[in-house]
Amino acid sequence: MKKTSNIPELQEIARQLRVDCLKMLHRAKSGHTGGPLGMMDIIAALYFHAMNHDPQNPTWPDRDRFILSNGHCCPAIYVALCKAGYFPKEELLHLRQIGSPLQGHPKLKVEWGIEMSTGSLGQGMSVGNGIALAARLDKKDFTVYSMHSDGEAQEGMLWEAALTAGFRKLDNRICFLDYNGIQIDGFNKDIKDVAPLEDKFIAFRWAVKTIDGHDMAQILEAIDWAKKTSGKPKMIIAKTILGKGVSIFENKPKYHGVAPSDEELAIALKELGEN
Amino acid sequence: MGQATTTSPDKIATRDAYGKALAELGAEDPRIVVLDADLSGSTKTAVFAKAFPERFFNMGVSEQDMMGTAAGFALAGKIPFASTFAMFATGRAFEIVRNSIAYPHLPVRICASHAGLTVGEDGASHQTVADIALMRVLPGMTVIVPADATETRQVIRKIVDLPGPVYVRLSRAAFPVIFGEDYRFEVGKGHRLCEGKDVALVACGLLVAHCLEAAKILETQGVRTTVVNMSTVKPLDETLLLQVAKECGKIVTVEEHSILGGLGGAVAEFLAEKHPVKVHRVGVRDEFGQSGPAEALLKHYRLMPEDIAREALTCMQGD
Numbered sequence: 086m087k088k089t090s091n092i093p094e095l096q097e098i099a100r101q102l103r104v105d106c107l108k109m110l111h112r113a114k115s116g117h118t119g120g121p122l123g124m125m126d127i128i129a130a131l132y133f134h135a136m137n138h139d140p141q142n143p144t145w146p147d148r149d150r151f152i153l154s155n156g157h158c159c160p161a162i163y164v165a166l167c168k169a170g171y172f173p174k175e176e177l178l179h180l181r182q183i184g185s186p187l188q189g190h191p192k193l194k195v196e197w198g199i200e201m202s203t204g205s206l207g208q209g210m211s212v213g214n215g216i217a218l219a220a221r222l223d224k225k226d227f228t229v230y231s232m233h234s235d236g237e238a239q240e241g242m243l244w245e246a247a248l249t250a251g252f253r254k255l256d257n258r259i260c261f262l263d264y265n266g267i268q269i270d271g272f273n274k275d276i277k278d279v280a281p282l283e284d285k286f287i288a289f290r291w292a293v294k295t296i297d298g299h300d301m302a303q304i305l306e307a308i309d310w311a312k313k314t315s316g317k318p319k320m321i322i323a324k325t326i327l328g329k330g331v332s333i334f335e336n337k338p339k340y341h342g343v344a345p346s347d348e349e350l351a352i353a354l355k356e357l358g359e360n
Numbered sequence: 361m362g363q364a365t366t367t368s369p370d371k372i373a374t375r376d377a378y379g380k381a382l383a384e385l386g387a388e389d390p391r392i393v394v395l396d397a398d399l400s401g402s403t404k405t406a407v408f409a410k411a412f413p414e415r416f417f418n419m420g421v422s423e424q425d426m427m428g429t430a431a432g433f434a435l436a437g438k439i440p441f442a443s444t445f446a447m448f449a450t451g452r453a454f455e456i457v458r459n460s461i462a463y464p465h466l467p468v469r470i471c472a473s474h475a476g477l478t479v480g481e482d483g484a485s486h487q488t489v490a491d492i493a494l495m496r497v498l499p500g501m502t503v504i505v506p507a508d509a510t511e512t513r514q515v516i517r518k519i520v521d522l523p524g525p526v527y528v529r530l531s532r533a534a535f536p537v538i539f540g541e542d543y544r545f546e547v548g549k550g551h552r553l554c555e556g557k558d559v560a561l562v563a564c565g566l567l568v569a570h571c572l573e574a575a576k577i578l579e580t581q582g583v584r585t586t587v588v589n590m591s592t593v594k595p596l597d598e599t600l601l602l603q604v605a606k607e608c609g610k611i612v613t614v615e616e617h618s619i620l621g622g623l624g625g626a627v628a629e630f631l632a633e634k635h636p637v638k639v640h641r642v643g644v645r646d647e648f649g650q651s652g653p654a655e656a657l658l659k660h661y662r663l664m665p666e667d668i669a670r671e672a673l674t675c676m677q678g679d
Contacts, residue, residue, distance in 0.1 A: 146437070193435075193464035201435065202464040208456055211425045215432015215440075218417065222393070222438075242456070245425035 086140050086169045088133055092301045098168070099129035099301075103330050104359050105164040105177065110344040113180040116189065119327035119340040121161035123298070124232065124263045127323055130304045131230060132165045140170035143196050149227050150216050152201050154209025154243075155234035155263065156190040157342070163187050166198040207240025209233070210260065214250050217257045228312070232261045236268035238279040244289070250318040251290030258318040259311040263298065265327040267338050286320045298323030331356050371534040374566075375473040377509035378530050379404025381516035382441060382471075386412045389520060391439045395419055397426045402532070403443040403473040423448045427456040427468070434466035439520055442468055446475035446529060450491040461525050462498040469519055470495075471528040476616035477644065477661060478533035478566065478654040487649035493621025495527040496594050502547060503594040505529040505615075505623075507568035508538045511591060514545035522547060531616075533654040535566045550597035552604070556584030559672045560604045563614035564590050564623050567642075570658075571614050573665035578672055585672065593623050598630055605631055610675050611639045614668055616658075619643040640675040642668055 089095060102125050110116045132138070136149040153162055160180070167177055172186075179185035186194050190204025203209050213231040220227055237243055250258050262282060266272055273279055286293045292314045296303040304323075311319035327341065328334025331353040334345075345353055386392050386408050395417045400406040409416035419426040423444055433440040442449070449472035450457070461468045472491065479487045495503050502522060506512040512530065519526045543551075553568070554575055561571040568589045575585040586608055590597065605611060611631065613624035624641030631637055644661055658664055 150435075201431075202459065205455060205459045208424075208428045208460045211428025211456075212432040212435065212460055214425075215429035215434075216436045217432070218429065219393070219433050219436030219438050222415065223436075242424040242428065245422040246428065249419065249422070249425055249429065 090134055090305065092305070095129050095134055095301050098133050099126045100330070100357055102129055102161070102164045102168060104354065104357050105168070106160045107345055107350055107353050109164060109177045109180050110160055111350045112178060114344050115181050116160055116344050117157045117342050118345060119267065119334055119337070120155065120158040120234070120263065120265070122331065122334065123265045123325040123327045123329045124158060124323070125161055125329070126299050126301055127232070127261055127263070127304055128161045128165050130301065130308065132169050134305060135308045136230065137227065138198070140198065143171060143198055147225055147227050150200050150213070150229045152209040152213045152229070152231040153191055153203055154231050155206060155237050156203030158232070158234070159191045162191070162199070169198070171198040206234070206237040207242040210243055210246035210250070213258060213260070214246055214255055217255045218253070220257055226257070228257055228259055230259050230261070232263060234263045235266060235273050235279050235282070238262070238282060239277050247286065247289045247291065254316055255318045256315045259308070260318065260320050262320060262322045263325055264322050265325045267327045267336070267341060269338070269341050271338050282322055290317060291320045292317040293320045293322065295322040295324065298325035299329055370537050372509035372537055373532060373534045374506055374509060374512040374530045375402070375404045375532060377512035378471055378473070378516060379407040381513045383407045383411050385517065385520065386415065389439065391437065392520070393417065393433050393438045393440050395426050395430050395440060395442045397421055397423045397444040397448065399444050402445070405441070405443045423453040424456045427453040428460050430468045431460040431464070431466050434468050440468050441471055443471050443473065445486060446472035446491045447486050447488040450494045450527070451488060454494055458498055462501050465500050465524045467522070467524060469526045469528065471516070471530060473530040474532045475529045476531065476565070477649045477657040478531055478616065480532065480654040480657065481651050483651035484648040489616070489618040489644040489649065490621070491529060492593055492615070492617050492623065493625065496621065496626060500524045501594065502526045502592070504547070504592050505564035506591055507565060507589050508535065510537055510539035510541065510543055511545050514543070515591070518545060518547055529565060531566055533566065536569045538569050538572060545591065548592045548595045548597060550588050550590040550592070550600040552600070553587040553589055554585065556586050557607055558584045559610045559612060559676055560586040560588060560608040561612050561614055561668060561672065562588045562590050562601070562604070562623070562627055564593055565616055567614045567616055567663060570663065570665045570668055574668035574672065577665060577669040581673070583672065583676070590623060593626055596626050596630060598634070601627060601630060602635055605635045605637045609637050611637060612642060612668065612672050612675050613639065614642040616663060617643050619645055638675055640671050642671050
């Protein structure tokens with residue numbers, strides 16, 4: 086698998102992943118569309134630029150880990166792991182089917198790069214902290230990345246874990262918070278506003294940076310900053326647009342949890358330059 | 361028998377045996393890490409903490425975070441032991457145990473103390489009589505309720521390399537040590553402690569001691585009693601249970617737990633399908649506990665040897 090620091094190349098990978106993701110969801114006729122499209126630029130940057138991982142040796146003990154704490158966005162990592170070479174592309178045809186490792190929410194399968202079972206929100210930060218504490222104990226210098234969401238920030242357990250990471254100065258933790266402002270029932274500013282997130286994590290003793298989650302240069306710069314910042318866990322709050330890349334999905338709560346129809350897929354592929 | 365709260369040379373709380381066993385293992389196995397949620401003095405993980413401070417993680421009053429962190433340790437190849445009161449380990453953190461430990465089948469050892477009524481004076485908020493039921497329904501979860509200090513020590517050593525998650529139910533109260541050093545615990549194996557063809561008492565945890573006393577009471581009335589220590593509630597020793605059911609024809613389950621869903625539930629479910637015999641359940645009858653000295657509570661909730669003997673006689677009547 087080839088890693089790159091070339092921004093146009095990473096943007097193209099993100100575009101391809103969006104296409105793969107929409108085709109997969111359309112075929113499955115079930116799954117979450119908005120979140121995965123919104124975080125795809127970050128996912129591309131992690132798997133094809135930042136993380137040390139090897140699809141040929143998936144259980145390599147010194148690999149970087151990625152925990153998708155907002156497990157419903159797994160279509161994003163499924164297409165990324167597939168593209169990276171963890172499993173054949175045919176497997177994407179079986180998303181959400183009986184017997185498929187590509188469950189509706191992630192199910193642990195390290196051989197395929199799925200590092201933890203997630204889906205019930207709020208649990209992945211603690212899990213990532215546990216891996217990070219074990220790494221510290223073993224004097225290993227890999228990084229534990231995790232992805233979280235704004236809706237997830239309404240779960241109390243996330244803050245228990247944030248307190249642990251801050252208190253224990255887990256600087257081998259780099260977390261992203263996908264801040265698109267939308268949860269299933271609507272906008273989180275109307276349901277239970279999680280703002281100001283930056284202040285909260287600073288108060289919990291994290292190093293915090295807010296970026297445009299669709300600006301590849303900003304994403305790479307933030308990861309670089311996070312790797313260089315020691316003594317604290319790092320939180321990169323990524324302002325994103327739910328459904329990014331497809332105008333009919335963008336910023337519409339309705340597309341949090343539904344797969345694209347035939348017509349929607351056709352429009353989406355056209356907008357993504359897949360004719 | 362029944363002096364549940366006083367200590368004497370032959371009475372040791374299973375939590376104390378746990379703390380000691382854990383510290384011994386810590387010296388032998390560097391993979392072992394221990395997590396607690398601000399109750400290390402009570403759960404006795406403090407013994408390990410003192411010996412191996414770098415492998416002890418006090419997670420504060422955050423049981424959910426503790427279970428999730430333990431899952432992370434397991435993913436990274438450690439053998440995490442996670443301890444707090446049984447109420448919070450299985451109640452507060454249930455969904456994390458379910459989704460982040462049991463579902464990915466991670467080798468987290470949940471060793472929870474202060475189970476059942478013998479928590480005593482703290483009362484119902486801290487007395488879980490539902491923990492066995494909650495853990496038993498999780499696929500792949502091994503559930504063990506040691507009967508005394510000797511068995512506890514062996515349980516802790518045996519589960520280190522057991523695949524998947526384990527729940528071990530421990531107690532606060534000092535209770536009689538009923539097994540000698542020749543006792544051999546095996547995961548999934550019950551032990552017949554005395555033999556009789558009239559009725560079988562199938563028990564787990566502290567009340568195994570009460571069953572041995574109950575068998576003596578029954579003997580004075582000419583009733584020959586089998587007593588089984590079913591310390592592994594899951595997987596249940598079905599072979600032994602079937603054998604005892606065939607031999608005795610009458611089973612009384614005994615546990616410091618609700619009669620719903622615990623050992624009594626497991627035994628009744630199995631026998632109803634495989635070999636229907638009369639089953640009576642001694643336990644807490646679908647109610648909450650309350651404050652009081654441990655022994656007084658066991659009397660109040662009718663879990664003493666004479667209560668068990670009476671239930672055995674009732675079970676034997678009416679055929």
